[in-house]
Amino acid sequence: MKAATFQGVHEVKVLEVPKPSIHSPDEALLKVTLGAICGSDLHAYHGRIPMVAGELLGHEFVGVIQEVGPAVKRFKPGDRVVVSFYTACGHCALCRKGWFNECLNMATFGFGELLGGLGGGQAEYVVVPLADHSMELIPEGMSDEQAIFVGDILSTGMFAAERAEIHPGDVVAVIGAGPVGLMATMCAQLFGPARVLVVDMVESRLEIAQELGGTPINASLAHPVESIAGYTGGIGADSSIEAVGLTASVDTAIQCVRGGGTISVVGVPSEFTADFPYYHMWEKSLTFRSGRCNVQKYMRPLLDLIAAGRLKPDMIISHRMKLDQAEEAYRMFAAREATKIVLTP
Ligand code: NAD
Ligand code: ZN
Secondary structure, X not given: OEEEEEEXXXXXXXXXOOOOOOOOXXXXXXXXXXXXXXXXXXXXHOOOOOOOOOOEXXXXXXXXXXXXXXXOOOOOOOOEEEEOOEEOOOOOHHHHOOOHHHOOOOEEOOEOHHHOOOOOOOEOXXXXXXXXXXXXXXXXXXXXXXXXXXXXXXXXXXXXXHHXXXXXXXXXXXXXXXXXXXXXXXXXXXXXXXXEEEEEOOHHHHHHHHHOOOEEEEOOOOOHXXXXXXXXXXXXEEEEEEOOOOHHHHHHHHHXXXXXXXXXXXXXXXXXXXXXXXXXXXXXXXXXXXXXXXXXXXXXXXXXXXXXXXXOHHHHXXXXXXXXXXXXXXXXXXXXXXXXXXXXX
């Protein structure tokens, strides 16, 4: 089968690789019908997440089930499914507490051995282990493009917004208008804020934020913390969502909220440690939350919101390309020439 492979920093190649097959009773074999490139893939592309040459890429995908192992109870061949970007077992102590994102048996698609050795979704086929706890059925009449982001960036946007504790009438600041920031902007609106201020430097992305009801702030033209203060009578936003992953953007997310506010970080940190403003956090009674998205918790309700027409995540897709064009697609996405790219095998 064909698959996008990591070959080295800034080097992606579509190659012929062995088609995967089921080896354990809890697995499902999927024919991928659509894959996407995520900002997290860029961490591997830029060499921030170390991968071995030849490992398969892609963790945001939908497909049709070809075969299931005997222990899979919720799915059968022919079912169309969206897959979480990581697998969870559903029965460890932390899954039983609802923290699927902290599953003790977790593995992630598309990052090679380092993150659990699963296959990649930018490919023609992929095996999904722990299938019953890692996928959801796509409702009839819903397209692949509408469903695909439920497995990653839309869930992450919802996780970020829920953990920002947005109340009706609040002012929320979203730092970063990449795909994740745009999904967070979309989800934040479900909680009834008066205003969602969205910070980025890429004008085309800020335009989409504006279409989503956000107020754009171009950080290359204005100081974001000062602009946010300007919109809030000098006191700062009620809460902030960080959707970039740099220490500079986490810093903006902390500095832009008012006393008693909440900071919700979903960007994957680019550094293991950095300075943290402990006194400022105490002095302003701030709440700081961060983490990998609890995808399994949000997949079903998000599919229902899309089916009801209340969320339109597919509106951020800027480029539809073939899997064969993955090399060029990665270059374009990394250069921010594309907002979101989907790949058809
Ligand atoms: P992206 O790289 O396409 O978007 C990042 C955006 O941030 C870009 O538009 C960039 O211009 C902007 N930016 C850069 N520096 C900035 C700054 N200082 N202030 C404001 N904006 C700034 O990536 P994405 O797909 O949107 O993903 C964003 C982050 O979320 C990545 O770190 C990704 O790995 C992470 N992520 C986390 C989860 C999770 O489970 N927590 C899930 C998916 C993605
Ligand atoms: Zn991702």
